Amino acid sequence: MKYVIIGLGVFGSSLAQKLTQSGNEVIGVDNKMNKVDAIKEKVTHAICLDSTDPVAVTNLPLRDTDVVIICIGENEGANIMATALMKKLQVKRLISRAVSPLHETILEAMGVDEIVHPEEETADRWANRLDIYGVVDSFQLTREYNIIEAAVPEKYVGKNLLELDFQEKFNVVVMSTLRIEEEKNLLGVNKKVKKVQGVASASTVLKKDDILVLYGNINNIKKLLAEG
Numbered sequence: 001m002k003y004v005i006i007g008l009g010v011f012g013s014s015l016a017q018k019l020t021q022s023g024n025e026v027i028g029v030d031n032k033m034n035k036v037d038a039i040k041e042k043v044t045h046a047i048c049l050d051s052t053d054p055v056a057v058t059n060l061p062l063r064d065t066d067v068v069i070i071c072i073g074e075n076e077g078a079n080i081m082a083t084a085l086m087k088k089l090q091v092k093r094l095i096s097r098a099v100s101p102l103h104e105t106i107l108e109a110m111g112v113d114e115i116v117h118p119e120e121e122t123a124d125r126w127a128n129r130l131d132i133y134g135v136v137d138s139f140q141l142t143r144e145y146n147i148i149e150a151a152v153p154e155k156y157v158g159k160n161l162l163e164l165d166f167q168e169k170f171n172v173v174v175m176s177t178l179r180i181e182e183e184k185n186l187l188g189v190n191k192k193v194k195k196v197q198g199v200a201s202a203s204t205v206l207k208k209d210d211i212l213v214l215y216g217n218i219n220n221i222k223k224l225l226a227e228g
Contacts, residue, residue, distance in 0.1 A: 003027070003130070004060055004068045006051045006082055007097070008035040011116075012071030014123035016043045019130060027060065052081040062091050067130060070096040073118065076103050083112060108191045148214045148221050149178065149194075152206045155227070162202035170224040172216035174200045179210055 001024045005016045008030040020026045020043045028039050028046040040046035049056040051072070062068065068091045072079040076099060083096045087110060095114040098104035107115055116126065156164055166172045178194040194211065197204075206212070214221050 001025070001066045001130070002061075002064060004029060004062065004065050005071055006030075006069065007071035007073065007079075008032075008039055008046075009071065009073055011073065011097070011118040011123055012069075013039050015069065015071065015126055018123055018127035020044060022127065027065075029060070052078055052085065054085060057085060057089070062086075062089055065091065067093045067095065069116070070094070071116070071118075073097055073099050076100070079103070080106060080110075083107060084110060087111065105189075109189045113192055144217050144219075145215070146218045146221065147175070148212075148218075150212050150214060150221070150225055152177075152208065152210045152212055153225060153227075154208075156206050157208045158205065160203055160205045161200060164206075166214075166224060170216070170220045172214050172220050172224050174204070174212055175215050176200050176213040177204060177206065177210045178213065179207075 001019075003016075003019055003024055004027045005012050005019075006029045008016065008028050012030075013028065013035070016026050016028045016039060026043045026045075028036070028043045029049060029051055030036050030046075031048065031050045033048045036046045036048040047059070049059060051057060051070075068086050070079055070083050070086065072082060079097060079099075080103075083094070086094050093114075094112060095116060096107050096112050097116040097118060098107055104115055161174055166174055176199055177197045179197055180192050181195050182190045183193055184190055197210075200213075214224070
């Protein structure tokens with residue numbers, strides 16, 4: 001996977017390094033040379049440029065990038081401008097950081113569905129979320145065991161948990177399922193929220209676009225998702 005991470009503060013630089021360590025190609029971007037110098041040996045490429053400048057960002061390989069993550073936190077205006085520019089350039093997948101409820105509302109109004117809250121979410125959690133295909137969210141309990149939210153693989157759609165028997169085949173427990181619904185934010189703009197469908201049971205049928213809440217060893221969860 002190819003990532004462009006804009007904003008190399010504590011969260012952005014940590015996320016860039018973790019994704020690089022997982023074998024991904026990562027370009028770190030910041031408008032301060034000292035931050036670029038601090039990380040240039042730890043990621044694939046590090047570039048000093050102003051991400052709010054439409055001309056400057058043409059130097060980034062955005063067409064070949066899978067995910068662009070705006071991690072700018074100290075300047076909400078710069079964050080919003082950089083996000084708007086990436087929306088205009090129609091990058092494949094855009095994730096942006098919010099530092100306040102109002103900032104989050106503005107990003108939602110701009111049509112940004114994936115929003116980072118570094119004060120609540122760690123770089124480790126986002127690295128897992130981005131590095132494993134199909135993962136919506138990740139909560140690390142120990143070094144090996146995680147609770148993972150993942151999209152239901154197509155192979156499992158329409159089947160119940162009794163016939164799938166994930167616990168026997170993969171030693172992974174399905175704790176619950178989630179469904180994406182829309183509700184209005186403070187500006188009256190629709191935003192996507194996850195709704196818990198209750199505790200999973202043997203009779204729970206997996207539906208298209210549902211999200212599985214899985215508990216188990218991270219390697220076993222990867223096998224379950226890969227086979228789907």
